[in-house]
Amino acid sequence: MVILSEVDQQWLQRQAQSGVATKRLGERCRIVLLAAAGMTSEQIEKELGVSRHKAGRWRTRFVEAGRAGIESDAPGRGRKPSYSLELRQLVVRMTTREKSANATHWSLATMGQALDISPRTVGRIWREHGLKPHLMRTFKVSNDPRFAEKLEDVIGLYLNAPEHALVLCVDEKSQV
Numbered sequence: 556m557v558i559l560s561e562v563d564q565q566w567l568q569r570q571a572q573s574g575v576a577t578k579r580l581g582e583r584c585r586i587v588l589l590a591a592a593g594m595t596s597e598q599i600e601k602e603l604g605v606s607r608h609k610a611g612r613w614r615t616r617f618v619e620a621g622r623a624g625i626e627s628d629a630p631g632r633g634r635k636p637s638y639s640l641e642l643r644q645l646v647v648r649m650t651t652r653e654k655s656a657n658a659t660h661w662s663l664a665t666m667g668q669a670l671d672i673s674p675r676t677v678g679r680i681w682r683e684h685g686l687k688p689h690l691m692r693t694f695k696v697s698n699d700p701r702f703a704e705k706l707e708d709v710i711g712l713y714l715n716a717p718e719h720a721l722v723l724c725v726d727e728k729s730q731v
Contacts (some may be wrong), residue, residue: 557591557672564591566622583613583625590614638676646670646680649718652698660688 559567563628570576571584581605590610591598600608616624621643636643646666655665670677681687699705716722 556593557587557618559587559591563622564588580626583617586613587617587625590617613654625637638672638680639673642670643680646677647684648684650681662689702711 567584567588571581571588576584578592582605584607585603586599586609589602590596594602596607596610596614599605600607603610613625618624627724649666649669650661653661655661655669658665663677667674710724
């Protein structure tokens, strides 16, 4: 049995009737409202045309997590990347450390051809890592093979400084 507070009841009704809320959220709210009215999963199935399993899942999620339980899908849902971690690392390494033949930087098309993958895949990987090789003035990465490891150490100091420590940054630019 689902027991609703007045605030939850009002919120669920607004979402169920809203023209702005997603269809998924409206359906989930209707399921919870019917469950709170005392309907079984079988009755909700007939009333809304959803499966008993679906009605039970959203009833349980609301009881366990409240509004947050029905507002979003469980983590790990959705399509998984179809390209491997090794391929993504290769694209990043080539983008940051190598140059395309007869060019100053890689383009989506030339990188795609070199690795036999689609230019869209290259673009997705670049966006994941914030890479913009066409912006020559802002695209400067160290050639140090341990750069990523050292970067993580430095960023770790900022994010999790030792107790009673002062972290200072000195940016050295010899050409300025």
